[in-house]
Amino acid sequence: MTDTNPPPSDPQHNKQPRVSSRCGVLLIFLLLSIISLAMRLLNLPLNRVIELRYCKEYYQQHEPSVVGPDGNVPEELCKIDGVQKKLAWLEGVIETSLVVCDLVVTIPFGSISDRLGRKIILVLNTLAITVLFAWLLLVGKLDAVFPVEAMIAAPFLSLFGGGDCVLTSTVFAYLTDFAGDIPTRTSYFAYVSSLSYIFSLFGPILASTTMSLNLWLPFYLGIGLLIGAFPIIAFLPQPALHGTSANEPTVDATEETPLVNESMSQDESADTPRVDSSITKGILLELKGILCLVTGRPNFQLLLVTVLVLGIANSNTSVLVLYISKRYGRTFAEVGYLLSIKAAVNVLLLTVVIPILLKAWLPRNSELQVTANFFGAKASLLVSFIGALCLGLAAKLWLAIIAIVIFALGTATTVFILSLVKSPVISAKEDQASGRDFSIVIMVKMIGTLIGTPLMTAIWVQGVAAGGTQLGLPFFVSSILYLVVLATVWNLHVRWSE
Known part of the structure; x- marks a missing residue:
């Protein structure tokens, strides 16, 4: 039976x-x-x-x-x-x-x-x-x-x-x-x-x-x-x-479990029906959990500043189409083909070049993995600085294409910085909060974009009014911001090394 x-x-x-x-x-x-x-x-x-x-x-x-x-x-x-x-x-x-x-x-x-x-x-x-x-x-x-x-x-x-x-x-x-x-x-x-x-x-x-x-x-x-x-x-x-x-x-x-469930796990075990009936309470508990994770963690706070400024700097892409079309007199259809060059470099870099380089860096050694992430982030930021500066200065389309390729080589910055979230720099060993750390980082990145998009638009409008080389103002500002991010990453590396 x-x-x-x-x-x-x-x-x-x-x-x-x-x-x-x-x-x-x-x-x-x-x-x-x-x-x-x-x-x-x-x-x-x-x-x-x-x-x-x-x-x-x-x-x-x-x-x-x-x-x-x-x-x-x-x-x-x-x-x-x-x-x-x-x-x-x-x-x-x-x-x-x-x-x-x-x-x-x-x-x-x-x-x-x-x-x-x-x-x-x-x-x-x-x-x-x-x-x-x-x-x-x-x-x-x-x-x-x-x-x-x-x-x-x-x-x-x-x-x-x-x-x-x-x-x-x-x-x-x-x-x-x-x-x-x-x-x-x-x-x-x-x-x-x-x-x-x-x-x-x-x-x-x-x-x-x-x-x-x-x-x-x-x-x-x-x-x-x-x-x-x-x-x-x-x-x-x-x-x-x-x-x-x-x-x-x-x-x-x-x-x-997503952010809400992690921050509410104890309450759910005691009174699941009551918690399930209150989505608002779950959201408030989630926000409280976010604050608890950020406070008292200096390295994590520095990483969030890095992500925020990087999000602002990367918002130059919101005016990239307008910049190429206006400065070089190209149609938006032609600009689309030029953007595909940037995307092709991104695909090659992130799916082929970076994985090969990381495999060559003794990935089984945890300490060297962290060092590789710091080195990759700093190198990518330096390339982004050079690319943004060259793009702002490029007087001819062929120079702009070269600058776009250089600029695209710096897009791996975000990958290396996100890799630090679950490293010993930020998370304790066997840290169960690493999933929520990623959620916080993504939200801060979005806030950076929220600040950067109107900022770059306003700077672009000023550049259009001034004309000439000043059309590249958004990229000049971004290049400065990339240096700021480079300094914060360098500081974070020094703090971890000590």
């Missing part, structure tokens, strides 16, 4: 969960690929749509003969200062608002996903991005109905589903749910990074090609891809919520 049901360890009993997990991981990668490609299709054509609207308004007032019967104005005539200042202002407002809204909802949606499941967050996120695309398309096309400034409403749609940060954190949480052990989880995260590099390479090329055929084609393709993402979400298997698996060891559950 007792043998009628197979025991839990029976292979037939566990076969279905393993198949479901493998299927879920593949579907998550497919979903992330579709949404990432759709979002990569937006940036370049959006620049041209906004530029065209302002350009048409300008020439209708000053030289109506330039405006064609279809309302089009040749792109080379739109590089005048008045148009470019307005373009930079609106782009800066949209990007800053999007980061703010994404940051505001990241923690609440993370808490909701822990209680109600990941699927609902993915549905809301994809829906928000789709509606955002549709609104930008609608405002761009109906110039007789909406002023171009109505695009500012688009980022606030992400309050109902989040943006890139919510998507990434939900995908990581989903993969953590499916991963059976830490090495598997790490490999999943590496695949996510690889997908990001791939779409950084091919996204601008596809956007440039499609917008050369029809300015609105990237928008149509993006919306089509996003609509196709909903059936994939529907087929995603629902993993067990944290804490529901009886077979999962306590230590692993603590390691893999």
